Amino acid sequence: MKKFVLPLLFSFLAGQAWAHEGHLKPMYGGVTADAEIFQVELVWKGAQATLHVTEHGAPVETANAKGKLTVLSGKDKEEVALTPNGYQSVGAKLKAKPAKGAKAVAVIEVPGKGAGTVRFTVK
Numbered sequence: 001m002k003k004f005v006l007p008l009l010f011s012f013l014a015g016q017a018w019a020h021e022g023h024l025k026p027m028y029g030g031v032t033a034d035a036e037i038f039q040v041e042l043v044w045k046g047a048q049a050t051l052h053v054t055e056h057g058a059p060v061e062t063a064n065a066k067g068k069l070t071v072l073s074g075k076d077k078e079e080v081a082l083t084p085n086g087y088q089s090v091g092a093k094l095k096a097k098p099a100k101g102a103k104a105v106a107v108i109e110v111p112g113k114g115a116g117t118v119r120f121t122v123k
Contacts, residue, residue: 024039026041027041027052027054028041028043028050028052029043030042030043030044030050030052031120031121031122031123033118033119033120034118035108035116035117035118036116037055037110037113037114037115037116038053038054038055038060038108038110038113038116039053039054039055039056040052040053040054040106040108040116040118041054042104042106042118042120044097044098044122046097047093047094047095047096047097048091048092048093048094049069049080049091049092049093049094049104050085050089050090050091051069051082051089051090051091051106051108051118052088052089053065053088053089053090053108053110054088055113059087059088060088060110060113061087061088061110062084062085062086062087062088062089062090062110063084063087064084064110064111065082065084065090065108065109065110065111066081066082066083066090066108066109067081067082067090067106067107067108067109067115068080068081068082068106068107069081069082069092069094069104069105069106070104070105070106071094071098071102071103071104071122072102072103072104072105073098073099073101073102073103073122074099078094078095080092080093080094082106082108090108098122099122100122100123101121101122102121102122103119103120103121103122104119104120104121104122105117105118105119105120106118106120
């Protein structure tokens with residue numbers, strides 16, 4: 001029996017690693033972060049922020065999601081509300097595109113999933 005326990009354990013762990021192979025890989029050209037409950041990819045298009053929400057690679061419906069995005073750049077701080085922006089995303093428009101190196105913190109609440117906080121550095 002002992003001969004089978006170790007190989008079985010290794011095969012289980014290898015399967016877990018394979019299941020997370022695509023975990024946090026950007027799918028839209030943005031930066032990704034894990035909110036434990038779900039994963040988020042932040043994409044900037046000028047001053048427009050779009051946050052794509054997934055759960056282990058599967059889209060999460062955000063029709064009734066809400067949240068807040070805070071962007072810190074040097075001494076400047078801007079907070080905006082996040083609103084649904086498509087099937088699996090929330091978004092917000094800032095006053096201007098954040099500078100490279102700025103920090104962004106998003107708190108997203110998805111009904112049925114819970115709330116998660118993610119942190120990003122603008123590239």
